[in-house]
Amino acid sequence: MMIATYNVNGVNGRLPVLLRWLEERQPDVVCLQELKAPQEKFPEAAIEAAGYHAIWHGQKSWNGVAILSRGGVPVETRRGLPGDPDDLHSRYIEAAVDGVLIAGLYLPNGNPRPGPKFDYKLAWFERLIAHGADLIASNMPVILAGDFNVMPTERDVYKPERWIDDALFAPEVRAAFFRLLDQGWTDALRTLHPDETIYTFWDYFRNAYARNAGLRIDHFLLSPPLAGKLKKAEVDRHVRGGEKSSDHAPVWIELA
DNA sequence: ATGCCTAATGCAATTAGA
Numbered sequence: 001m002m003i004a005t006y007n008v009n010g011v012n013g014r015l016p017v018l019l020r021w022l023e024e025r026q027p028d029v030v031c032l033q034e035l036k037a038p039q040e041k042f043p044e045a046a047i048e049a050a051g052y053h054a055i056w057h058g059q060k061s062w063n064g065v066a067i068l069s070r071g072g073v074p075v076e077t078r079r080g081l082p083g084d085p086d087d088l089h090s091r092y093i094e095a096a097v098d099g100v101l102i103a104g105l106y107l108p109n110g111n112p113r114p115g116p117k118f119d120y121k122l123a124w125f126e127r128l129i130a131h132g133a134d135l136i137a138s139n140m141p142v143i144l145a146g147d148f149n150v151m152p153t154e155r156d157v158y159k160p161e162r163w164i165d166d167a168l169f170a171p172e173v174r175a176a177f178f179r180l181l182d183q184g185w186t187d188a189l190r191t192l193h194p195d196e197t198i199y200t201f202w203d204y205f206r207n208a209y210a211r212n213a214g215l216r217i218d219h220f221l222l223s224p225p226l227a228g229k230l231k232k233a234e235v236d237r238h239v240r241g242g243e244k245s246s247d248h249a250p251v252w253i254e255l256a
Numbered sequence: 257a258t259g260c261c262t263a264a265t266g267c268a269a270t271t272a273g274a
Binding site: 009010012013014034036037060061062109110111149163166167168201203204205206207208215217246247 | 261
């Protein structure tokens with residue numbers, strides 16, 4: 001079973017790139033982030049024509065998450081992270097797909113720090129940690145997949161000293177990531193590639209991709225029942241180098 | 257410290273991204 005995550009940065013503007021990559025990679029399940037489209041503007045027909053069932057939570061202009069599946073129909077279990085009924089951002093969607101619970105998430109960026117956006121990021125992270133504990137306690141096979149907007153360690157950023165005060169690399173954000181991980185989650189990419197430089201995002205600015213000035217911020221976290229089934233974990237970085245690319249590359253894992 | 261680039265909105269210039 002191959003599960004992928006891809007922050008598309010605009011699902012409609014990115015549709016040709018997305019369809020080409022789906023055809024090439026043929027993942028079984030895909031979590032998408034930053035749809036940047038209202039609910040009614042999701043390209044449902046094109047996704048179906050490509051062979052995928054889809055559920056999505058859209059939002060005008062920003063955010064937006066989706067789960068695609070070419071096997072079983074995703075059975076939605078949750079839309080929106082519990083813990084704050086006033087949070088209207090479309091950042092979390094969860095579904096059972098072929099016996100695995102898939103949580104697709106888009107954690108807030110949080111810049112500038114300090115400020116209300118950073119406070120929102122930390123609060124959102126606390127809600128994710130609380131929900132993560134429930135998911136671990138369920139003993140179900142669960143995958144948290146998506147854009148976490150966190151570089152966990154210095155190995156995950158091209159120039160750590162430049163990012164230390166940034167909301168993606170601040171000590172309290174990295175600490176939150178490891179509190180989540182310490183519940184028993186497995187960081188799939190880092191586990192299979194402990195010493196590699198792995199990036200999933202390259203800024204549009206400053207020719208970042210050509211300079212390989214990247215960040216590892218898109219992650220797969222596996223619950224204990226899945227940890228032993230992890231076979232592969234890769235970044236399709238060539239997609240980032242293509243025409244009209246998102247600033248993120250697709251990332252995927254393979255489970256036995 | 258800011259701009260560098262890109263997308264969405266909506267038709268100019270702003271907001272947001274990371």
